[in-house]
Amino acid sequence: xxxxxxxxxxxxxxxxxxxxxxxxxxxxxxxxxxxxxxxxxxxxxxxxxxxxxxxxxxxxxxxxxxxxxxxxxxxxxxxxxxxxxxxxxxxxxxxxxxxxxxxxxxxxxxxxxxxxxxxxxxxxxxxxxxxxxxxxxxxxxxxxxxxxxxxxxxxxxxxxxxxxxxxxxxxxxxxxxxxxxxxxxxxxxxxxxxxxxxxxxxxxxxxxxxxxxxxxxxxxxxxxxxxxxxxxxxxxxxxxxxxxxxxxxxxxxxxxxxxxxxxxxxxxxxxxxxxxxxxxxxxxxxxxxxxxxxxxxxxxxxxxxxxxxxxxxxxxxxxxxxxxxxxxxxxxxxxxxxxxxxxxxxxxxxxxxxxxxxxxxxxxxxxxxxxxxxxxxxxxxxxxxxxxxxxxxxxxxxxxxxxxxxxxxxxxxxxxxxxxxxxxxxxxxxxxxxxxxxxxxxxxxxxxxxxxxxxxxxxxxxxxxxxxxxxxxxxxxxxxxxxxxxxxxxxxxxxxxxxxxxxxxxxxxxxxxxxxxxxxxxxxxxxxxxxxxxxxxxxxxxxxxxxxxxxxxxxxxxxxxxxxxxxxxxxxxxxxxxxxxxxxxxxxxxxxxxxxxxxxxxxxxxxx
Amino acid sequence: xxxxxxxxxxxxxxxxxxxxxxxxxxxxxxxxxxxxxxxxxxxxxxxxxxxxxxxxxxxxxxxxxxxxxxxxxxxxxxxxxxxxxxxxxxxxxxxxxxxxxxxxxxxxxxxxxxxxxxxxxxxxxxxxxxxxxxxxxxxxxxxxxxxxxxxxxxxxxxxxxxxxxxxxxxxxxxxxxxxxxxxxxxxxxxxxxxxxxxxxxxxxxxxxxxxxxxxxxxxxxxxxxxxxxxxxxxxxxxxxxxxxxxxxxxxxxxxxxxxxxxxxxxxxxxxxxxxxxxxxxxxxxxxxxxxxxxxxxxxxxxxxxxxxxxxxxxxxxxxxxxxxxxxxxxxxxxxxxxxxxxxxxxxxxxxxxxxxx
Numbered sequence: 001x002x003x004x005x006x007x008x009x010x011x012x013x014x015x016x017x018x019x020x021x022x023x024x025x026x027x028x029x030x031x032x033x034x035x036x037x038x039x040x041x042x043x044x045x046x047x048x049x050x051x052x053x054x055x056x057x058x059x060x061x062x063x064x065x066x067x068x069x070x071x072x073x074x075x076x077x078x079x080x081x082x083x084x085x086x087x088x089x090x091x092x093x094x095x096x097x098x099x100x101x102x103x104x105x106x107x108x109x110x111x112x113x114x115x116x117x118x119x120x121x122x123x124x125x126x127x128x129x130x131x132x133x134x135x136x137x138x139x140x141x142x143x144x145x146x147x148x149x150x151x152x153x154x155x156x157x158x159x160x161x162x163x164x165x166x167x168x169x170x171x172x173x174x175x176x177x178x179x180x181x182x183x184x185x186x187x188x189x190x191x192x193x194x195x196x197x198x199x200x201x202x203x204x205x206x207x208x209x210x211x212x213x214x215x216x217x218x219x220x221x222x223x224x225x226x227x228x229x230x231x232x233x234x235x236x237x238x239x240x241x242x243x244x245x246x247x248x249x250x251x252x253x254x255x256x257x258x259x260x261x262x263x264x265x266x267x268x269x270x271x272x273x274x275x276x277x278x279x280x281x282x283x284x285x286x287x288x289x290x291x292x293x294x295x296x297x298x299x300x301x302x303x304x305x306x307x308x309x310x311x312x313x314x315x316x317x318x319x320x321x322x323x324x325x326x327x328x329x330x331x332x333x334x335x336x337x338x339x340x341x342x343x344x345x346x347x348x349x350x351x352x353x354x355x356x357x358x359x360x361x362x363x364x365x366x367x368x369x370x371x372x373x374x375x376x377x378x379x380x381x382x383x384x385x386x387x388x389x390x391x392x393x394x395x396x397x398x399x400x401x402x403x404x405x406x407x408x409x410x411x412x413x414x415x416x417x418x419x420x421x422x423x424x425x426x427x428x429x430x431x432x433x434x435x436x437x438x439x440x441x442x443x444x445x446x447x448x449x450x451x452x453x454x455x456x457x458x459x460x461x462x463x464x465x466x467x468x469x470x471x472x473x474x475x476x477x478x479x480x481x482x483x484x485x486x487x488x489x490x491x492x493x494x495x496x497x498x499x500x501x502x503x504x505x506x507x508x509x510x511x512x513x514x515x516x517x518x519x520x521x522x523x524x525x526x527x528x529x530x531x532x533x534x535x536x537x538x539x540x541x542x543x544x545x546x547x548x549x550x551x552x553x554x555x556x557x558x559x560x561x562x563x564x565x566x567x568x569x570x571x572x573x574x575x576x577x578x579x580x581x582x583x584x585x586x587x588x589x590x591x592x593x594x595x596x597x598x599x600x601x602x603x604x605x606x607x608x
Numbered sequence: 609x610x611x612x613x614x615x616x617x618x619x620x621x622x623x624x625x626x627x628x629x630x631x632x633x634x635x636x637x638x639x640x641x642x643x644x645x646x647x648x649x650x651x652x653x654x655x656x657x658x659x660x661x662x663x664x665x666x667x668x669x670x671x672x673x674x675x676x677x678x679x680x681x682x683x684x685x686x687x688x689x690x691x692x693x694x695x696x697x698x699x700x701x702x703x704x705x706x707x708x709x710x711x712x713x714x715x716x717x718x719x720x721x722x723x724x725x726x727x728x729x730x731x732x733x734x735x736x737x738x739x740x741x742x743x744x745x746x747x748x749x750x751x752x753x754x755x756x757x758x759x760x761x762x763x764x765x766x767x768x769x770x771x772x773x774x775x776x777x778x779x780x781x782x783x784x785x786x787x788x789x790x791x792x793x794x795x796x797x798x799x800x801x802x803x804x805x806x807x808x809x810x811x812x813x814x815x816x817x818x819x820x821x822x823x824x825x826x827x828x829x830x831x832x833x834x835x836x837x838x839x840x841x842x843x844x845x846x847x848x849x850x851x852x853x854x855x856x857x858x859x860x861x862x863x864x865x866x867x868x869x870x871x872x873x874x875x876x877x878x879x880x881x882x883x884x885x886x887x888x889x890x891x892x893x894x895x896x897x898x899x900x901x902x903x904x905x906x907x908x909x910x911x912x913x914x915x916x917x918x919x920x921x922x923x924x925x926x927x928x929x930x931x932x933x934x935x936x937x938x939x940x941x942x943x944x945x946x947x948x949x950x951x952x953x954x955x956x957x958x959x960x961x962x963x964x965x
Contacts, residue, residue, distance in 0.1 A: 363845075401634060402634060402638060403638070423634060425626070425631040425634075426631060432914060432916050433914060435914070435915060436912075436914065506670070509671075509674055510674055512644075512678075513674045513675070513677045513681075514677070516677070516681035516682065517677035517678060517680060517681040518677075518680055518681055518684050520716075520720050520723040521673075521677035521680060521681075521720075522677070523716050523719070524673070524677070524706060524712050524716050525674065525677055527709075527713060527716060528670065528673070528674075528709055528712065531711040579641065579645065580641070581644035581645050
């Protein structure tokens with residue numbers, strides 16, 4: 001690279017190292033990745049010249065503890081004297097000139113230098129011996145973290161390639177231990193297409209397995225499923241039972257999506273292992289798949305994405321967006337194919353990951369259309385899949401909240417209505433949009449007040465017989481803004497059903513909070529509640545069941561002065577049965593009622 | 609009691625795993641009810657603390673106000689039992705939403721601001737946050753002169769433990785510049801946000817939608833075009849951004865109305881049931897502007913609304929739908945203006961329709 005710039009900034013190398021180690025890289029451990037990356041780049045460059053060349057990397061560890069040393073050797077392209085000067089010059093440049101590229105996509109030589117610098121995190125001296133494949137003398141470079149270095153031409157000629165020697169600096173010997181190095185080499189280099197060997201303590205071993213074909217061509221993965229699953233277990237530490245091959249249209253990104261064998265939290269971190277040009281770039285890449293794909297954990301390789309400066313993540317750019325879209329597409333297509341060809345398999349996956357599937361279905365009609373028959377729901381007909389519920393060929397009622405479902409469940413079961421619990425995370429939304437994907441299906445939202453549609457009205461005689469008592473009862477509950485309605489309905493064991501339209505529910509919660517609030521807030525709640533109060537829909541309704549013997553006696557029997565108290569008790573009882581928290585005045589009412597009941601029962605005992 | 613605790617913990621754990629939204633809110637409300645049924649005030653407080661957060665950042669301001677009122681009452685009765693920092697901090701979220709409700713008289717908002725000032729002083733922080741919220745609330749109430757004065761007061765004081773994050777503060781100052789018609793200054797001030805140097809959970813989500821039209825007006829159409837999809841992606845799943853949905857529709861109405869239709873279809877059914885009248889109004893106006901634009905230019909288009917929507921019957925009757933949205937928006941504007949004793953929002957709506965319709 002010819003350099004037209006006349007002035008250069010002097011870079012304080014120790015300051016730079018401090019920046020690298022404390023701000024850029026997540027751990028000093030990455031020095032090994034940087035060395036491996038340098039070796040890989042060098043081998044790639046050599047293979048560009050000579051495709052028949054077979055790359056090799058070896059690492060040797062010697063001594064223990066504070067004297068430990070590490071040697072990494074590659075048979076890549078090597079560096080000429082000029083190359084060495086060039087990368088040193090690159091480091092000396094202000095990073096401004098190339099912007100973020102200093103650490104991003106620079107030339108091989110530039111990156112090489114930066115990678116080498118990262119070794120100062122664990123070593124106070126770097127010795128590099130290198131012989132360029134294009135000839136010239138072998139070079140020795142010795143660098144120190146204070147920025148001083150020496151370059152020497154060697155008299156003997158080495159075989160082409162580069163060796164880097166590191167001596168551990170105080171308190172970094174951990175990074176030179178055989179187990180650590182072995183783990184990290186595998187970690188970073190598992191997908192490299194040439195052997196990495198490690199020798200330590202007189203033992204030499206190959207670190208990375210032969211790269212299986214189906215990693216490079218995921219379409220082959222279905223040919224050897226057991227091997228794919230075993231590989232996944234080794235690389236991702238979980239025992240999987242199912243996987244989906246991934247590939248983008250460019251063919252420059254691919255891999256395997258393993259279906260997680262357990263349910264996952266929607267907010268959980270997604271930790272896919274992603275390899276850039278065969279080197280591990282991240283174990284926490286959470287932005288390489290669409291958010292909805294949380295039921296898979298992936299091994300992905302790519303050579304079309306740009307890493308961030310730390311080389312631990314990818315830049316969020318259009319390229320990444322396209323790749324993310326296409327990988328998502330691959331998962332979707334696989335699920336669609338399963339729905340056509342292998343329904344048992346799909347069913348197993350859906351059951352395990354119902355929540356995330358529902359979330360996806362809410363956002364994506366096409367996916368919903370494909371998957372809907374397998375999504376599980378809770379209903380008055382039991383826990384069933386939506387497909388099974390549709391096959392009942394009944395009107396599909398759903399409630400908007402869990403509370404509505406709980407209130408209505410018994411009443412609805414007694415009248416054999418098919419009611420689906422829509423109050424659980426995404427259910428109501430899904431059921432609401434069901435008509436959009438299945439036109440003509442009879443789906444209706446059921447409000448507590450709608451249940452009364454199935455209730456029987458009283459006949460004219462009954463109406464006049466109960467009129468007086470009904471009016472008195474209505475008056476008794478007026479202060480709770482609750483109306484009573486007398487009906488006949490199943491089951492007869494149920495004396496009363498309390499229903500709360502949405503506005504009434506809001507008002508109820510405002511009033512209960514207001515009882516507890518400081519003045520400034522109580523008045524605001526008063527204003528907010530005030531606007532709702534005028535409307536009829538802000539009244540709750542207490543349905544009293546004339547089929548119930550007690551209710552029948554109370555309303556059609558001899559009139560009693562105790563009616564008020566008894567209706568209030570039925571009201572309180574219905575609130576409790578419906579799991580409604582009670583306000584202070586309602587609690588007081590119940591206490592008073594219970595005391596009255598005790599009092600009356602003792603009186604009647606006296607009478608006996 | 610053990611049974612209660614297990615069920616309560618299950619609900620809370622499940623809620624923590626969800627994004628801020630209706631599903632999470634439903635679980636938390638259920639948890640609060642269980643706590644109330646069991647008479648467990650600490651648990652009720654814990655659930656409501658979450659309700660306040662989800663309500664403030666997930667599109668349920670009324671629920672947040674109600675839950676917070678209850679919490680504050682419990683705290684006043686027994687200050688030792690609860691964590692003061694969070695409670696004081698959350699006051700800001702709640703007070704910020706109150707002016708959206710026209711039923712709350714100006715005098716009560718005033719009392720609330722003074723209550724916040726008193727409590728904050730007792731808690732040992734300066735009036736900075738008080739002035740900052742006066743500034744914000746004056747903007748919401750259409751009094752931009754006052755807002756400017758309060759902004760100056762706020763700038764005089766040093767940040768402290770109750771200060772909003774610097775990204776949020778910057779966002780509000782950008783808003784002030786926009787509302788006072790200073791497009792260029794606003795866009796410039798917003799640069800750290802646009803570039804991603806200033807960000808938090810709420811910024812740039814809440815900032816970018818309001819920069820689309822100013823950029824367009826400044827002739828920087830390419831930037832606006834590029835920003836629109838990026839900005840929309842940040843907000844589309846969160847119902848706290850109703851006004852922002854509207855801004856996107858309004859912007860698209862000017863540059864590419866057909867593209868705004870999917871947004872309208874997606875969000876109108878969500879917005880019609882939204883608690884916040886002010887944000888609903890803003891959305892309706894932008895929706896009406898879009899329909900007006902499409903009708904005016906004679907473009908053919910279809911609108912697909914779900915049967916559960918209040919506007920379902922009008923899906924094919926575009927002009928009537930437009931009229932209805934407009935009327936409802938102006939009705940809210942009227943009630944806000946009456947409360948605020950000005951004509952700010954009514955004028956705002958007319959201008960908006962003129963520019964975007």
